[in-house]
Each structure stands twice: as structure tokens, then as C-alpha cells.
Amino acid sequence: MRYAAAGVFLLAGCMLTWTAGAAQAQEARAVFGLKSGGVPIVERPAPGDVRLAYPQAGEWLDAYEETGMTFLEYVSSDPLRPSPERRTIYLVCLEGFEDFQTAREVRRFLAAFFSLPVRLVTGPRPPAAAYDPERRRYDGDEILFALNRHMPDDALLCAALTDKDMFSGRLSAVFGLAYRDLRACVVSTARAWGDPSQARSDDERLRLDKLVAHEVCHVFGLAHSAGYRCLMNGTMSLSDVDRAPVYLCGPARRQLQYSIGFDPGLRDRRIVQALRTLDHAPEARVFATRRVRADRVAARPTRADDLLAARRSPRW
Numbered sequence: 001m002r003y004a005a006a007g008v009f010l011l012a013g014c015m016l017t018w019t020a021g022a023a024q025a026q027e028a029r030a031v032f033g034l035k036s037g038g039v040p041i042v043e044r045p046a047p048g049d050v051r052l053a054y055p056q057a058g059e060w061l062d063a064y065e066e067t068g069m070t071f072l073e074y075v076s077s078d079p080l081r082p083s084p085e086r087r088t089i090y091l092v093c094l095e096g097f098e099d100f101q102t103a104r105e106v107r108r109f110l111a112a113f114f115s116l117p118v119r120l121v122t123g124p125r126p127p128a129a130a131y132d133p134e135r136r137r138y139d140g141d142e143i144l145f146a147l148n149r150h151m152p153d154d155a156l157l158c159a160a161l162t163d164k165d166m167f168s169g170r171l172s173a174v175f176g177l178a179y180r181d182l183r184a185c186v187v188s189t190a191r192a193w194g195d196p197s198q199a200r201s202d203d204e205r206l207r208l209d210k211l212v213a214h215e216v217c218h219v220f221g222l223a224h225s226a227g228y229r230c231l232m233n234g235t236m237s238l239s240d241v242d243r244a245p246v247y248l249c250g251p252a253r254r255q256l257q258y259s260i261g262f263d264p265g266l267r268d269r270r271i272v273q274a275l276r277t278l279d280h281a282p283e284a285r286v287f288a289t290r291r292v293r294a295d296r297v298a299a300r301p302t303r304a305d306d307l308l309a310a311r312r313s314p315r316w
């Protein structure tokens with residue numbers, strides 16, 4: 001049986017006119033200093049990004065033909081963006097999910113990862129209509145529709161935690177599910193965690209952080225990364241989830257930055273702090289190393305910088 005950490009998001013429901021897409025692309029060029037019509041520099045990897053190897057049998061990219069999304073494709077898709085009135089991520093513990101200590105840790109990680117306020121709340125049971133007695137699982141899509149119906153006014157999006165096993169459409173079992181247009185995602189611990197009566201291991205806690213952050217990124221309109229190792233790589237199994245890094249590759253991070261507008265250096269420092277506090281020291285070191293490399297690259301003058309400096313220098 002194939003299990004998939006599926007992030008399904010509706011592209012068909014968000015078709016834009018070319019005019020709207022072009023206007024947003026123009027805005028992005030202005031924000032990031034891209035030349036009109038030029039190849040976006042943001043497609044370049046961040047320092048330390050690792051190219052994905054050719055997919056092997058059984059890996060996500062072997063099963064699904066995904067190519068990722070360019071920056072301008074992302075901008076033209078009119079992604080979800082916070083506003084002053086609507087900028088809170090609601091982390092909802094659906095009835096049955098009772099590990100509130102771990103939920104608080106997820107809240108802390110999400111707040112750093114997305115540089116947005118995250119509010120932890122308890123929610124109702126997954127709707128009874130979502131339960132399929134034949135499959136003996138819950139329809140994740142129905143849970144997302146219910147989340148959307150009860151979305152608080154100031155909610156940018158809702159991310160739910162459930163202990164119920166889920167399916168979605170033809171996927172017989174999913175770890176998580178996200179619908180961009182519903183501004184909602186849900187992650188199940190039914191298959192991501194072991195014995196519920198035992199204390200959670202560090203691996204299980206980190207796994208939940210990664211699964212929720214992955215699905216929230218889908219709500220922000222990010223597709224699976226197909227070029228570099230990334231939190232947004234599609235995953236087929238728990239071992240895939242555990243192997244995936246906790247960071248976003250350069251192109252994916254720039255897309256999220258466009259949506260949220262965070263300061264990359266400040267965000268990295270907050271994530272390092274959160275990971276240290278949550279006892280994920282190796283992952284904190286990875287983030288810190290990537291930050292050092294990024295700072296080194298930023299400090300290294302390019303040929304264009306040299307030319308600009310020469311033009312500014314007084315001539316005698």
C-alpha cells in the first residue's frame with residue numbers, strides 16, 4: 001500500500017486573467033529588483049542547496065511528474081498573502097488530539113518558520129460526515145471544508161492536527177492534506193506517530209513540525225520542489241519525511257518570502273532559536289550554517305558591484 005504525504009492544492013480554482021498575473025509579476029520585479037522580462041535570479045539555489053538526484057523507483061518524483069514552480073509562475077498564481085486584518089495562523093487541535101505539549105511546540109516552530117502570529121486553539125471533532133465506514137478512515141477533504149466554514153475573521157489560514165486516519169480521493173491514506181483555496185490544511189498523527197500511549201520521541205516531534213510546515217506552505221501556494229532538497233519535496237513514506245530537510249531550498253523560500261514579506265536573516269535566526277529551544281540541535285546547526293553561507297555570499301562583491309563602485313568613485 002502506498003502512503004503519501006500529499007499536499008493537494010487547487011490550481012484549477014484559481015485561474016487568473018493574464019492581466020492580473022502580469023500586474024503581480026510586475027510588482028514582484030519591483031520588490032526584488034528583477035529586470036523586466038529577464039530570467040528571475042530567484043531561480044538560483046541558495047548557498048548550500050543540494051540538487052536532487054535522478055528519482056529512483058518508489059520515490060515521489062518517479063511516481064508523479066512534477067517540475068516545480070518558477071517564481072513568476074508563483075507570483076502569477078495570486079498566492080495567499082497576510083494583511084493587517086488577517087495575519088494569524090490558527091493551529092487547531094481537533095477533538096481526539098490531546099498532546100497539547102507537542103502542539104505548543106508545533107506552534108512555536110510555525111511562528112518562527114512563517115514569521116507570523118500563531119494561535120493554538122482546540123476544535124470540534126472531525127465532522128461525522130467525513131467518516132467513511134468502508135475505509136474506516138476520515139475524508140481529509142471534508143475536514144478541510146469544515147475548517148474553512150469555521151474560519152475566524154482574523155485567520156489567515158487554519159492548520160489542524162488530528163489523531164484520525166485520513167484518506168483523500170484516490171489516495172488511500174495521507175499524512176497531510178492542504179487546499180490553498182480553502183486556506184486550510186490538516187495533518188494526521190495516525191501514521192506519523194507510533195504508540196499513542198508512549199511519550200513522543202524527538203524524531204516524532206520533528207516529523208510533526210515538518211509535516212505541518214509542509215502543508216502550511218502548500219496553503220501559501222508553494223508546489224513541491226523538484227530541483228533541490230527541500231522541506232517541500234514530495235514524500236511517499238515516513239522515511240522520506242524524516243530524510244527531507246527542515247529548511248526550504250532557495251527558490252521555495254523566496255516564494256514564501258514574496259507572500260509573507262519576512263526578513264530572511266531575522267527569520268533564520270528565529271528558526272535557529274526555536275529549534276534549539278525544542279531540542280533539535282542538529283537542525284538548528286543546519287539553519288545556522290546556511291545563514292553563515294548566505295551572509296558570506298551577500299558580502300562577496302560581484303563584478304556588477306565592482307563596476308557600480310568604480311562608477312561612484314571620484315575620478316581625478
Ligand SMILES: [Zn+2]
Pocket residue numbers: 005006007008214218224233234235
Ligand atoms: Zn506536499
